[in-house]
Amino acid sequence: MNRHLEFAKNQKRSPDWGLIRILPERLRHGEDACKQNKAFVYNAYIQRDIQLHNPFPIDGGEGVCKSGRTSQHTEGYINHVKQVNITHVYDPQCPGPGRPVPTWEHAATSHNKVHFADEGDSGSFIYDWVGDVLGLVIGGSPYGSVTFTPMVDVLSDIKKVTGAEKVEIAYSLF
Numbered sequence: 001m002n003r004h005l006e007f008a009k010n011q012k013r014s015p016d017w018g019l020i021r022i023l024p025e026r027l028r029h030g031e032d033a034c035k036q037n038k039a040f041v042y043n044a045y046i047q048r049d050i051q052l053h054n055p056f057p058i059d060g061g062e063g064v065c066k067s068g069r070t071s072q073h074t075e076g077y078i079n080h081v082k083q084v085n086i087t088h089v090y091d092p093q094c095p096g097p098g099r100p101v102p103t104w105e106h107a108a109t110s111h112n113k114v115h116f117a118d119e120g121d122s123g124s125f126i127y128d129w130v131g132d133v134l135g136l137v138i139g140g141s142p143y144g145s146v147t148f149t150p151m152v153d154v155l156s157d158i159k160k161v162t163g164a165e166k167v168e169i170a171y172s173l174f
Contacts, residue, residue, distance in 0.1 A: 070121050084105075
């Protein structure tokens with residue numbers, strides 16, 4: 001669901017998320033399990049017993065990882081300065097691409113010249129060194145940095161939209 005939420009006076013975020021149900025016949029069990037069934041690329045240089053935890057506060061400069069479909073495991077850090085994204089919302093009163101809506105998003109970039117994410121990595125978890133999920137990738141730049149929505153905003157929005165009282169990240173699909 002892609003919409004705009006106000007998180008501070010006159011400041012919006014874009015909690016781009018979707019709920020899915022993976023069909024049991026699409027899951028593989030055992031050692032040959034498809035890595036895309038997991039939140040992480042498990043052979044990457046991170047703790048082997050890592051678990052996904054519920055959201056924690058986001059601090060600029062914090063080291064983070066991402067495991068994406070396209071770029072696989074990457075490491076980087078959260079920028080101290082939030083980025084402004086301009087999206088357009090259909091408005092019959094506004095000709096052209098629609099009414100521009102600025103959103104303030106957290107950003108992460110890699111430590112080196114490798115892109116932190118590439119096309120196809122949207123929706124990937126951004127997590128810290130101990131596995132605390134901080135957010136979901138929602139966009140990128142040609143320079144290799146990404147914008148992401150804080151997980152606390154995503155979970156809060158899921159509760160609001162679905163009416164669920166408890167929403168949390170599953171620790172395992174198996």
